[in-house]
Amino acid sequence: MPLGSSQTKGGMYTGSYTADQDTMTFDQGKYNRIKKRDANGYTTSNVDVTTKTDAFGNAYTSAVSAKQMDTSDFLLLMLQELKLQDPTKPMDSQNMMNTQMQMSTMQTNMTLAKSMEKLVASYSQSSLSNATSLIGRNVETYDVDDRGITKAYTVTSVETIDGEIVLKGRQILYMQDIIKDKDDKVLAYDENGYIYGEDGKKTGQKIVLKDKGQVALDKDGKPVILDENNEEVKDHTYEYTGQAARVYSDELTTIPMSNVGKIFS
Structure with a gap:
């Protein structure tokens, strides 16, 4: 066969192969190993075949394995079995x-x-x-905080993790009474009652709380304010609005849909 030519085996195109330059002979076994074909010209690119030799020197297949095998592979194996x-x-x-x-x-x-x-x-x-x-709505889970109150979150996003739908949200820590000054600006204070100015620093004054986020009122319905010496300030202009706002955690929490017990606005 000429160098670099093609060979047809049983009507099957087997591709081109250059013969050995020294002996000028075509090595069919070497060709099959390169092309990942068996001795009969069938492809074995997806199939690993283990062969052994019996006591009489006859080769036989001892194992066949593949990462991916389809019906054509099984059909080829069946035809090979019929032939042998x-x-x-x-x-x-x-x-x-x-x-x-x-x-x-x-x-x-x-x-x-x-x-x-x-x-x-x-x-x-x-x-x-x-x-x-x-997204934008509030959910309650089956979990409770250290006060025994059911945990609630405001949903900020939705995604899938390992095929399961989960919510991302910030926990609602507590509700805080809204207090405004004479200019109708909302008073900023923390969970301990310390009041903050527009510069983000403590003013030295403190608002008295009955509980976290719940403002104590005097007999006139005005919030009780203390100065730096814990003395009550009588002439302040702060007003109780009767409204409350949610205080959120700074961290995002992942919430499985299966753990959602209630949805509310």
Whole structure:
């Protein structure tokens, strides 16, 4: 055969191969190893075949494995088995039928698996789309804080983690009474009652709290304010509005949908 030419084996194109430059001979075994083909010209790129030799020097297949095998691979294996079978003990029709049924069942299972994957993906997308309606709303979980109060969060985003839909949100720590000054500006104070100015620093005054976020009022319904010496300030202009605002955690929390017990505005 000329150098660099192509060879056809049993009607199957086997590609080009350059013969050994020294002996000018074509090494079929070397060609098959390069092209990952068996001795009969069938591709083995996806199949690892382990062979052994019996006591009489005859080679036989001891194991076949593959990372990916499809029906064409099984068909090739069955044809190879038919070619190599013992003429005195040929495969009967029942075994042939069983092999074909196994191939058919495998193909059906593969098709069903692909359909289920598409269905799961479609369901996940639909569920994620529906869950986005929770953004900006508040949810309660089945967890409680150290005061025994059910934890609540305001949802800021929705995402999927390992196929499960989860919410991202900031925990509502407590409700804080809204106090305004004479210019209708909201008074800034922390959970301990310390008042902060527009520069973000403590003013030295303190608002008295009955509980976290709950302002104590005097007999006239005005908030009780203390100075640096813890003396009550009588002539302040702060007013209690009767309204409250949520105080949030600085950290985002991941909330599984399965842990959501209540949704509210």
